[in-house]
Amino acid sequence: MATMRDVAERAGVSIATVSFVVNNTKPVSAATRERIEAAMAELGFQRNVVARALASRRTRILAMAYPALEHRLGAAGMGFVTSAARRAAERGYHLVVWPVGNDAAELSDLVGQGLVDGVVLMEVLLRDARVDALVASRLPFAMIGRTENPAGLPHVDIDFDVTVEDALTYLHQLGHREVAFVTEGEPRATFRLYGPKVRAERAFERGCAERGLEALMVECEQHAAAGRETAREILARHPGTTAIMIMNEHAASGVLSGAIRSGVRVPDDMSLLSIVTTRDMGAMADPVLSIMRSPGEELGTLGVDLLIGQLEGEPMPEPRLLPCVLEPGESTAPAPGR
Amino acid sequence: MATMRDVAERAGVSIATVSFVVNNTKPVSAATRERIEAAMAELGFQRNVVARALASRRTRILAMAYPALEHRLGAAGMGFVTSAARRAAERGYHLVVWPVGNDAAELSDLVGQGLVDGVVLMEVLLRDARVDALVASRLPFAMIGRTENPAGLPHVDIDFDVTVEDALTYLHQLGHREVAFVTEGEPRATFRLYGPKVRAERAFERGCAERGLEALMVECEQHAAAGRETAREILARHPGTTAIMIMNEHAASGVLSGAIRSGVRVPDDMSLLSIVTTRDMGAMADPVLSIMRSPGEELGTLGVDLLIGQLEGEPMPEPRLLPCVLEPGESTAPAPGR
DNA sequence: GGCTAGCGGTTAAGCGGTTTGCTACCCACC
């Protein structure tokens, strides 16, 4: 690989001048610039990013940190990563993937290596040691998700209030008056700190209260079999239920088939709405599930933008909350008798 | 952040000696080593990976290159990336994610930056310009998947011969004599070069020939609706079919529901076997699909091992082919009348 | 008339490590 020195020699200038041309950091006369560019083209010069990083103290590498094994990231997880990587590439950055534990030590270690200019943190908990570690490290970062009180910390997240409110409005307008909400549930205690679950539950309670409905919530583990069981349970204990809202991507199809197996017709007798999910997931069910689609790719892109914004000295970015959007499928219909 | 110079001063030694201790590259007396280690601990020293990379001409960064937007990587895609990143971390490497087009120029460009020591290439086509570019760049790489003739190129891949053969054996032993094979199909021409599809089709033809069966193959786009249509088509045109083998993760549930909607009982009248897929995907269907599980995580891990092996001067690694393993669900049963 | 502020460019000092000689020293041995 040709170096700047090679280019400089060939163009008969100093290596600094080459640098100024490459980075466009100082005016250079047209004639010189031309000679340098010709030399670069002839030699196939590409500047070495490692040397550049060392000298400029900016690596132009970002990290995407996500908790390994802690939470199942389905296809949506890939959406985060690929969209983030794409955006980073567009803006001249690289993205490294850091599977880290939920403890802070590992993350601090990685940060200390000095490889990255900033971190995008996924799957943030309401109280999260990793966030504290990042704050302490003074390294710029952005969250996808947010802590309990994220004021002052750059983040993007799903707007659970709006999403749940929109979902309830939709079902309510269809005439449903007894709506059950199936959420993610796990034996692990950290799950109580999982923002999406907590925020969606609160929003559901509020929405039900405002409409004078009873807020029936059921936790369900993240697999189809649990979903089937949950459906049976709801039907048995709350036979008046006419709609089920689900925020549990891996259980949704189970809830559907559980209901069908119990002899319930979907959507005639029972409406199902899967929220915070992907289109693919909904399309896989039969009938196709009505969903509120999670803006996964937008979040990845925005997270990176938020981070790069800080790095490039743009004014402190606004946090962004994006709602999921309704995409009706075949699993929702007016409440029976309407 | 403390530098080696700081540590050296504090321990009263030269910076070179610190380096020898940190890397364990030259014998150092116990007393000196102790002083240095103490100094490092007091200062919280971590060596700067960028400086190290520049000096040693090894960045200890690997790239995972996958074609952006070209092919739907579902949850399995995430499995590749996370398992690869985890393995890389275990062995002291970082993993960057490179969404690249299927053209070689973009990849050559990235390689030329000198950021990575090697590349793991995903979704390799039978003839693949990216592979040529990597060979030309003389940078070590490993493929997940393989070209038409991958001899001499380090790779790991699914063993489609064994997988399809095992699947056919399983169905054959259940008494099925008319088996249809649903594969991935797309308008795009590059799909003809997609190794998994081509290899699986060949294996299917061979297996059918050996057993004296007719090899019925149907292409299907990668979504559930197409799967439903395909199921109807098979039932209409080949009413004797008693088993459908599917290698099309996104259409599998559609094939199932298409069959059911047509009044076919699964598995009593018709067996369904989804191959090269994930457990999650199969579990989402009702009945739970019998699958041949894709060794996605193993492939990611092995790919990284293969690459690091080369980097660390281990003898030329053996290519590895892993079969998918049968995980019977509720969608397969003896052929009707058996 | 002295001051500063650009010209387009060079020089050189880093950035924080790795690595190659080389020195100084100790010990054993004839």
Added chain:
DNA sequence: GGTGGGTAGCAAACCGCTTAACCGCTAGCC
């Protein structure tokens, strides 16, 4: 006591780039 060999540690030359500081000169300013 000279010699040889082995060891611990050091100095210094990089790795390939960025970025002050500054070159000699001219132009604009009060």
